Amino acid sequence: MLSSTGERLSEADLTGHDVLVIGGGNAALCAALSAREQGASVLLLESAPRQWRGGNSIHTRNLRCMHREPTDVLSDAYLEDEFFDDVWRVTGGITNEVLAKHVIRASETCTDWMKSYGVRFQPSLGGTLHLGRTNAFFLGGGKALVNTYYQAAERLGVTILYEAEAEQLVFDDNRFDHALVTYNGSPRKVSAKSVVIASGGFESNQAWLEEAWGEVSRNFLIRGTRFNQGKMLRSLIDNSAMVIGDPTQGHAVAIDARAPKYDGGIVTRVDCVSLGIVVNRDGKRFYDEGEDFWPKRYAIWGRLIAKQPGQVGYSITDSKAQGRFMPSVFPPEQADTLEELALKLDLPVDAVLKTIDEFNAGVQPGNFDHSVLDDCHTQGVTPEKTHWAQRIDEPPFYGYPLRTGITFTYLGAKVDEKARMYMANGELADNVFLAGEIMAGNILGQGYVAGFGMTIGTVFGRIAGTEAGNYAKD
Known part of the structure; x- marks a missing residue:
């Protein structure tokens, strides 16, 4: 067996680490680096091949x-107050206020920590983003x-295995004992003193999506990695x-x-x-396109379109x-x-013209x-339409067909402020820590505000790695 650096691994190399990190995206990497900061030895399992490493994080900005x-x-x-108000508004109050504020306060230290490992930033983009005050953009993207x-982790001695898929976790009462892992096509038993699970949600598992959503989920597209099957x-x-x-x-957008x-x-x-209107396949509008700033x-x-006939919509602008x-x-x-645009979009012409005529007639003078x-x-x-309503009357006209694009799901396991996982009986698991999408539902009960998933992953990745490392060393 070879590691990411080409070093040959023995069976002992799979069982002798202080901390096992399951996952290969932002949260997992933050956990691995933070565990190393505590002096712990770390094994990281990434289910994807090396060229696809990074999970959904590779698509972030x-x-x-x-x-x-x-x-x-x-x-x-x-x-803090404005940040929390934004989270409260988009979630409709379905959030753990203590954990949300914990993440918000900790986010103040994130960029400096990231820079210490070589991450570089760039000014935010313009257009519909409105993020220059709130969001830090990575130079080169996710x-x-x-x-x-990954380069920092290798430099610090983290052992990284690609195409190493954790299939099952084995517990001894409230304590993690080992993971059953498929690596190089063969089953392996991998143990450690503590485990950080940062393996994402179940959004790429079509059977599970269908279990939750029904047959309409067959029309969903997955914005991120195909490797987030929800096995952990x-x-x-x-x-x-x-x-x-x-x-x-979950995080579901119009794509x-x-x-x-x-x-x-x-x-x-x-x-x-937000600059035009959105109609369904019957040519009818179904929601306020100008309700609030686009990042909020x-x-x-994505959810709105999922509820429309055929799970499809059409954005029309001039x-x-x-x-x-x-x-x-x-x-x-x-x-x-x-x-002509309605015909190109395969929409009912008369219905589209009626919708746009009524919309144009309703537009009020404004700045x-x-x-x-x-x-x-x-x-x-x-x-x-409450903001940015302008008549659609200046050719040429433009149209985008829209589908529901699932980014990540919010179903997960409950944690405390130290990333420790709760068991169903209310007790804390002894040596199990969670980070990223697998616990984001503690804070994101519904809705989303741009960039917050990466904030949760970074903050709880650092917490989980630190706590798992300290647990193992103690």
């Missing part, structure tokens, strides 16, 4: 950070981030972990319907929703929207008339400003 004053990459200030962490989550449930979250809740089934990533997201609302649109948003990797359908919650709204239209 930023994390949301509390800060008291401007920094080298963040403007103004973003304090792929560069995880590559930097299922094993935790089988070992009587305390379950938290709704299996139908281009032409995206691939897996790994379309950020470039398939359609960001012009983009993650509701020439006034061009240059105001980050375009999808796929070019929009374009036409000189709305009739359009996409950088603020402006006074451009509709009146007498159902649903109303």
Whole structure:
């Protein structure tokens, strides 16, 4: 057996570590690095091949950070109360307030810690993002981030195995004993003094999605890795972990319907929703496109589209929207008339024209400003558009077909502030720590605010690694 560095491993190398980290994305890597900071020996198991390492983290761009004053990459200030208000609003109050505030406060130290391992940042982008004050962007995106962490982990002596899939966790009462792992096509028994499970959600497991959502889930696309099958989550449930979250809740956005089934990533997201209207396949609007800033609302649109006939929607804009948003990797359908655009999108022409005529008639005079919650709204239209409402009347016209793009699921296991996992009987597991998507449902009961998943993963990855390392050394 060979490690990531080409070093030959013995069976003893799979059983003699202080900390076992299961997962290969941001949370897992933060845990591995933090455990090494405590002097613990660490084995990290990544189920994906090396070229696909990093899980959903490779598709990310930023994390949301509390800060008291401007920094080298963040403007103004973003304090705890405002940050928490944003989380409270998007979750509708379905959040663990103690854990949410714990993450928010800890996020203030994240960028400096990340820089200490070589992560570099860049100024935020413009357009519909409105994130220059709240979110720190990684230079080179998530792929560069995880590559930097992997290099640091190898440099510090973390043993990394690729295509090493943990199939099952074996507990002795409330204590982790060992994991059953498939590596190089063969079963292996892997033990450690403590374990950090940061293996993601179940979003790539079609059978589990269908169990939660029904047949409509067959029309969903998966924005991230195909390797998040939820095996460790299922094993935790089988070992009587305390379950938290709704299996139908998760980070689900509107993405281009032409995206691939897996790994379309950020470039398939359609960001012009707030600049126009969205109709279903019957040509009817179904939700307020201008409810709030896009980073606070983009993650509701996947669920909205999932509830529409055929699980499909269509974003329609005119020439006034061009240059105001980050375009999808796929070019929009374009036409000189709305009739022609409806035909290109295979929509009922009369219904689309009626919807747009009614919308245009309802647009009230105002001062359009996409950088603020402006006074451009509709009146007498159902649903109303509360901000950025402009008549769709200047050709050429543009249309994007939309599907539900699942990023990650919120069903997980309950943890405390030290990332320790609760058992169903209310007791804490003895040596089990969780980080990332597998515990994000403690804080994200529903909804999403941009960059917060990476914040949760970074903060709880560091906590889990530190606590697991200290447990093992003690």
